Each structure stands twice: as structure tokens, then as C-alpha cells.
Amino acid sequence: MISRARETLETFHIRTYGCQMNVHDSDKLANLLYHSGLEAAPGPDQADVLVINTCSIRDKAENQLYSDLGALRDWKEAAPARVIGVGGCVAQQVGDSLLKRFPHLDFVFGTHNLRQVPSMLQAALAGQRASETGESRSLERFDMPELHPGMRAQGDGRAFVTVMEGCDMFCSFCIVPRTRGREISRPAAMILEEARSLAASGVREITLLGQTVNAYGRHAERRGRGTESGTMAFASLLAELDAVPGLERIRYTSPHPIFFDEALIRAHAELEHLCPHVHLPLQSGSNSVLEAMRRRYSREEYLDITRALRQAVPDLAITTDLIVGFPGETDSDFSDTLDLVRQVGFVDSFSFKYSPRPETAAIELPNAADSSEAQSRLEALQVLQRELTLEHHRSRVGQRVEVLIQGESRRGKGQLCGRDPHHRLVNLAPGESGAAPAARAGDIKTVDLVEATPHSLIGVLAPGEAQAESVLQVGSLALEV
Ligand code: SAH
Ligand code: SF4
Ligand code: F3S
Numbered sequence: 001m002i003s004r005a006r007e008t009l010e011t012f013h014i015r016t017y018g019c020q021m022n023v024h025d026s027d028k029l030a031n032l033l034y035h036s037g038l039e040a041a042p043g044p045d046q047a048d049v050l051v052i053n054t055c056s057i058r059d060k061a062e063n064q065l066y067s068d069l070g071a072l073r074d075w076k077e078a079a080p081a082r083v084i085g086v087g088g089c090v091a092q093q094v095g096d097s098l099l100k101r102f103p104h105l106d107f108v109f110g111t112h113n114l115r116q117v118p119s120m121l122q123a124a125l126a127g128q129r130a131s132e133t134g135e136s137r138s139l140e141r142f143d144m145p146e147l148h149p150g151m152r153a154q155g156d157g158r159a160f161v162t163v164m165e166g167c168d169m170f171c172s173f174c175i176v177p178r179t180r181g182r183e184i185s186r187p188a189a190m191i192l193e194e195a196r197s198l199a200a201s202g203v204r205e206i207t208l209l210g211q212t213v214n215a216y217g218r219h220a221e222r223r224g225r226g227t228e229s230g231t232m233a234f235a236s237l238l239a240e241l242d243a244v245p246g247l248e249r250i251r252y253t254s255p256h257p258i259f260f261d262e263a264l265i266r267a268h269a270e271l272e273h274l275c276p277h278v279h280l281p282l283q284s285g286s287n288s289v290l291e292a293m294r295r296r297y298s299r300e301e302y303l304d305i306t307r308a309l310r311q312a313v314p315d316l317a318i319t320t321d322l323i324v325g326f327p328g329e330t331d332s333d334f335s336d337t338l339d340l341v342r343q344v345g346f347v348d349s350f351s352f353k354y355s356p357r358p359e360t361a362a363i364e365l366p367n368a369a370d371s372s373e374a375q376s377r378l379e380a381l382q383v384l385q386r387e388l389t390l391e392h393h394r395s396r397v398g399q400r401v402e403v404l405i406q407g408e409s410r411r412g413k414g415q416l417c418g419r420d421p422h423h424r425l426v427n428l429a430p431g432e433s434g435a436a437p438a439a440r441a442g443d444i445k446t447v448d449l450v451e452a453t454p455h456s457l458i459g460v461l462a463p464g465e466a467q468a469e470s471v472l473q474v475g476s477l478a479l480e481v
Contacts (some may be wrong), residue, residue, distance in 0.1 A: 007081050007125055012038050013047035017064060018055025020125050020253060021180075021209055022088055026053045027151070029087070029114050034148035038117040039088040044075060049083045049121060050218040054090035056175050058355035065090050069102045076104045083108065083124045085117065089179035095356070096131035105129070111180055115143075135181045144185055147201065156385040157404055158441030161194055162186065163237065164210035164217070169256065171283075171321065171362035172294045173354060176211055185210075187219045187230025188237055192244070199246035204444060205404055206241070206341060207251040214255040214264060225300035235263035243269040248444060249404065249421065251275050254321075257282075258296045260305045269312035273322045276313050277347075280305070281321040285340030286333035294366065299340050306344050314319040317392070317422040318344060322351040325374025333379050341384060347392045349420070351381045387455055393452030396424070400462060403428070403447045405439045417456070418445070439465075 012033050015027040028046065029039060029051065041047035052068055055061040085107045086098055092110040093215040099105055110133030119129050135405070152480065164185040167177045195206055210216060217231025226232055232240075241250055246372050250273045255264075257280060268274055278303075284290050287298050309316050322337065353374045358362050401420040409417035409427045416428045416439055426447060428439070439445050439461070447459035 005055060009083060009125065010038060010047045010049065011041035011047045012049040013044045014051045014053060015040045015044070015068070015392060016053045017061055018053070018057065018089065020160060020207065021162070021165070021211070022053050022055060024162060024209055025088065025111070025114060026051075027160070028144055029053070029117060031144065031148055031151050032114065032118055034150040035145050036121070039150060040057055040154075040425040044108065048077065048079075048081070049085070051085045051087060051117075052242055054086060054088035056089035056093050056179055056357070058352065059357070060355065061306055062090050069098075069105060069307055073104055075324055083107075083121060085120065085124075085332060087111075087114070087117070089175070091375045092133055092181075095133045095176065097129075099129055099131055107131065110134065112141050115141065128151070137182065137184065139184065139190075142190065144212060146197075153202060153219065154458065155200065155202060156406055157444075158406075159198045159203045159206050160209050161191060161198070161206050162210065163191055163208045163213060163234075163252075164215065167211040168219075168363045169212060169296075170294065170361070172292065172365070173326065173357065174416060175357040175360055178359055180211055183212070183215065183219065184302060185220070188217075188228055188232050188240065188471050191237065192240055195247065196211050196243050202442060203271045204442065205249035205251065207253060208241075209253065212254070212256040212260040212271075213252045214260060218259065233261075234259070235261070235267040237273055238264075243275050247255065247273055248402075249273055251277065251423070254278050254281055255279075257295075260467070262308075265305075265308050266311050268309060268316070275421045275423065276315055277317045277319070277421070278309060279321075282340065282344075283321065283323050284326065284329070284333065285337035287336075289329050289333050289337075292328060292362070293323075293326060295359065296421040299336065303340070303343065309406070313420075317347040317424070319348040319423070320344075320350075322348050322349055323354050324351060324377040325354045325369035325371075327369065329369055329377075332382075338384060338454075340379065341381070341388070345388060345392075346385065347424070348389050349381075349385050351378055351385070352353050390452060390454050393424070393454070393457055396422075396449050396457055397452050399449050401426070401447055401449060401459070403445050403459065405443045405445060407441045420447075426459045427456050429458050429460050 014026045016022055044050050054065045076194050085108045087109040091108045098108050106124040106129055108131040112135055113132040116132045151337045166183040168183045170177050214234045216234040220226050220229035220231050284292050285299050403418040403420055403426045405416055405418040407416040420426050445465050446462040448462050449457045450461045451458035
């Protein structure tokens, strides 16, 4: 409990926007707050402290913060002892000007300042407003306390592990190098220790995180200083993790095509626990747009990587990110994108309309796209993607797969869902009696895929699995605190 003479802060709620790195930061922050004696509230109404962890990738994401903060005036007025904090990429980008603009905001913390939050809360109780957005180049920011039992109780068999953070690529459209700072890689020993301890606590699947995750250790490696920094080639790190007892699945996101080397492709062929899925952002299928984006690869090079990957793992699922309406993008550039999307046969993609971001190189570019043109390109791309996704799902019907159960499905009360090794969403159909299948978050179950829908696969527990719950308890250890 954080307290002073008469007031205490007992409960918190964190609202998270953005990518997995932000989701993971929110988990780290929740863990710090548990260690400070606070507990998670079911929602903002029951919370004394509300933290918004922001994303700045597109202007819409940034504006979400301003509308949230506007709406929170009433929340704060309802109980003036309440505290509001803002962190993440918008906080890093705009800093303490947020305090001036929103008088009911108590503190602002940047992407390198998570560990300062408990002391900022203490200061807020004393009536002080604070902003900490200093960029750190040291590894200290990765020093986090052990997982608190309160956090462990919420486990679902999956965990993120940061291997590197920051980005030195400076793609012309992207604000991330400004909000996440310079690239820094954690020593492999630290990463392995974290993975072992997660596995020992019941985690079955880890996802390695980094803005360009496969650039892990590259600056040190290039200078021959891998031993000094304790890093190694990304593929070697994967091999070490593959041997960690108890880990069933290893994923990583997001790799950058230019760091996709032969060793990494070989790792996909050789490592038992590396999942048959790669999320490899493409952005555009046109060479001239890729150049203007400063992506540093061509469509041909991208295709070479996906071909080599498919040779290594024939049923590999490849997903991607795409941007339409980049300045100067012509009809023919856009048809190059459609063409490449078809050729690669992406199983899924996230596609976005280009959004100009402050302090990025592309903001200076002429020939901004017409917004309705960009919209119709986005729609055409999404129509194509829906066809490709459905085609993939149909090809999977009849297969038997292992599903890591995640929790309740959106389809209905009591129904469960999870992910297969290819990262496809699998909804478990209720049994014949109409009852939900016997499984819990964190269990790995054998499932027969019986139906394809545009967004997911539908599966039934393989014969024998429905009764197997007691045998599979090990998968739910993380839940049993
Ligand atoms: N590090 C990853 C991308 C992280 S950002 C990579 O190198 O690919 C996630 C996605 O947001 C990007 O892949 C891109 O598709 C999209 N994005 C980034 N900046 C954007 C912008 N200014 N407008 C629209 N989409 C953007
Ligand atoms: Fe942004 Fe490019 Fe870095 Fe990805 S690689 S985070 S798109 S600058
Ligand atoms: Fe958004 Fe920051 Fe992630 S800008 S996408 S939360 S790195």
C-alpha cells in the first residue's frame, strides 16, 4: 500500500493501447504496483489509480489519449484523491506538456521510466505532479522484481520476454525510433534466466519481443563485441531457448526482413519448439515505395526470404503489416502490393492507411495520397486478405493440432478459444451435451479442426481429451496460486 498520513492508494487499473511491447510494459508496471502493495481493480470505476499506456504509431492512436483524458475529468472529480498517470509512446513524444494541457493529470512517464512510477505515485499523494521521460542507454531499466503472486494468479501459460528494445532503422514513416529510443539488447544469460523461471512457473509459450527482434545484438556482434555485451546471434539465442525444459512454444515479433539471415531460416527447420509462424512486416510491394519508406529491401529480396522459409518449413504461416496511401503511391505501386500479397499468400495481415507523424522524414514528402483513394485501396487489400485467410483456414480443416487454451471465446459464454502453433485462433465448439469443453487457460489440448470461418477455425477436443483434464493440470500451474 502506498500511503501518507490519511490517504492511501489501494487499487489500480491500466488501460493499454498499441503493440505487444506496450502490453508487456503494462504487465511490468502492474507487477511493480503489486510489489508496492496495490492490487488490480476490475475496472476504472473501482480504481484509485488509473494509468493509460499510450501508442503513437498513427494520429488516431495519439488522439485516443486526448479524448480519454477529456473523459476522465469526471472520473477524477468523483473522488479527487484519485490519481491519473500517462505513460508509453505518446508520453515519450510530448512529455510534460501533457501536464500543462490536462490539469487533472498527475504524472507522465516515458518508455524508459517504468521503474519510477511507484515513487511518482508517492509524490502524487503528497500533491506533487511529475514528469519523467529521460532516455536511458543502460540495461538497468530491465531490472524488474520477480513476478508477484498476484500477477502469477492471472497467468494463462503464455508470456512475453523482451530481448531488445528501441529502433535504429528510422523508416521514413515511423515514429518508433523517437518514442522507444536507441536499440539496446539484453544479455543472453538474462533472457535465458527469465525464460527458465517462466517455464518453471508453468509458462508453456514465450514470445520474444523487440522492435526489430532479429536485429538482436547486432551492434555488438558487428563490432566483434558479442562476448562483452553477452549477446549472440539471434538464431543462437533461439537454439538456447529451444533447450529450456518445459517450454513448448517459442515465437518472436517483429523481425525485419534485412536481418533475416540463413541461420534464422535454418533455425525454423531445425528447432523443435520454434512455431511454424513468422510475422514479417512488408509495408509495400512496390520497390519505389519501399525505397521512399527507407525499408532497405526490395520486393524480390522479400520474396526470396519467404521462399527460403517455405523450403525450410513447408506449412509455415506468414503474416504481415502493410501501409497504403504512402505519399507518391500510384495505382501501379498499389497493384504491385496486391500482386505480392497474392504471391506470398499471407495467412493474415494488418493493413493501415498511412498517417503522417511528427519528426519523421516522410512528413516532408510531396504527393500526399487522396484520403478516399487510400480508403478504397485499404478496402481492396482487406477484401483480398479475407479471401486468402479463408482459403488458408479451409486448407486446415481435417487437421489435428495442439491448441494452447487462452480463455473464453468471443463466440459465447463458457466457450473456449486458443491458438494453434501457426497462431491461428481456434474456437472450441461445445460438446454434444452443449457443455463447454473441459479445459482451462494454459492447458495445451489436442484438437480436431472441423470448420473454417473468415476469422478463426472451429475445433473439437480430440477423443480422449475431454476426460483428460486432471492429467493436464501442469498446463494450468500458472493459475493455481
Ligand atoms: N518494427 C516493425 C513495425 C512496428 S510498427 C517493423 O519494422 O515492421 C507496426 C506497424 O504499424 C508497422 O509495421 C506499419 O505497418 C504500421 N505503421 C507504422 N507507422 C505508421 C504510419 N505512420 N502510418 C500508418 N501505419 C504505420
Ligand atoms: Fe518503425 Fe521501421 Fe523501426 Fe519498424 S523498423 S519500428 S517500422 S522505424
Ligand atoms: Fe505504438 Fe509505441 Fe508500440 S508507438 S506500436 S506502442 S512501440
